[in-house]
Amino acid sequence: MNPTADPATILLIEDDASLSTALQATLKAAGYRPIPAHSAAEGLRWFNHYAPDLVLLDLGLPDRDGLTLIADIREKGATPIIVLSAREAEAMKVQALDLGADDYVQKPFGVEELLARLRAGLRHGVQSRGSVPVVRAGALTIDLGSRLVTREGQAIKLSPKEYDLLAELALNLGRTLSHKQLLAAVWGSERADIQYLRVYIGQLRQKLGMEAILSDAGVGYALANGAP
Numbered sequence: 001m002n003p004t005a006d007p008a009t010i011l012l013i014e015d016d017a018s019l020s021t022a023l024q025a026t027l028k029a030a031g032y033r034p035i036p037a038h039s040a041a042e043g044l045r046w047f048n049h050y051a052p053d054l055v056l057l058d059l060g061l062p063d064r065d066g067l068t069l070i071a072d073i074r075e076k077g078a079t080p081i082i083v084l085s086a087r088e089a090e091a092m093k094v095q096a097l098d099l100g101a102d103d104y105v106q107k108p109f110g111v112e113e114l115l116a117r118l119r120a121g122l123r124h125g126v127q128s129r130g131s132v133p134v135v136r137a138g139a140l141t142i143d144l145g146s147r148l149v150t151r152e153g154q155a156i157k158l159s160p161k162e163y164d165l166l167a168e169l170a171l172n173l174g175r176t177l178s179h180k181q182l183l184a185a186v187w188g189s190e191r192a193d194i195q196y197l198r199v200y201i202g203q204l205r206q207k208l209g210m211e212a213i214l215s216d217a218g219v220g221y222a223l224a225n226g227a228p
């Protein structure tokens with residue numbers, strides 16, 4: 001998320017009151033604006049009213065199966081949907097994705113994992129809407145639409161993984177992302193080998209300049225938000 005932009009609005013359709021309350025606090029702390037809905041009907045109503053940037057959707061809702069809501073939301077556009085579900089069946093996951101959900105997080109989930117999926121979902125949402133941010137960090141320009149990275153106007157060639165890592169840092173310019181957040185966002189699992197991260201950060205620093213990426217020892221990394 002670009003810190004200068006309005007907070008992204010997250011529609012949270014979850015009937016479990018205590019989980020909803022906890023998730024709202026988590027989302028607020030992470031800089032988002034959560035809109036809680038406790039049933040499918042309320043979810044659709046708030047969806048139409050707020051036009052959220054992303055939907056977190058529980059499948060077990062009191063009035064309707066959450067799966068049926070995916071198709072309703074898809075009819076209205078490409079808003080990213082992340083399904084939250086305790087249902088373990090692989091078939092259910094496939095069905096949710098086939099119906100147009102963007103991602104699926106199985107309960108119980110870790111907060112870091114959920115936030116990483118959320119950032120990825122928002123990134124894809126921004127790209128599919130076409131209003132793509134261009135992030136400027138000192139001499140670096142990262143165009144998240146064209147995936148073009150330049151330093152003082154000179155294009156820099158990055159591998160796809162290097163680019164994914166940089167894009168994640170750019171969307172959170174100046175903010176430290178933990179090792180787990182970065183591993184989850186770029187390698188799809190917060191349990192991925194941290195050594196991958198070190199190697200790719202090293203490669204990015206070689207290409208972008210040592211000063212471009214800040215380390216918070218033992219915590220994570222941030223893209224420097226200043227003139228290098």
Ligand code: CA
Pocket residue numbers: 014015016058059060061
């Ligand atoms: Ca439920």
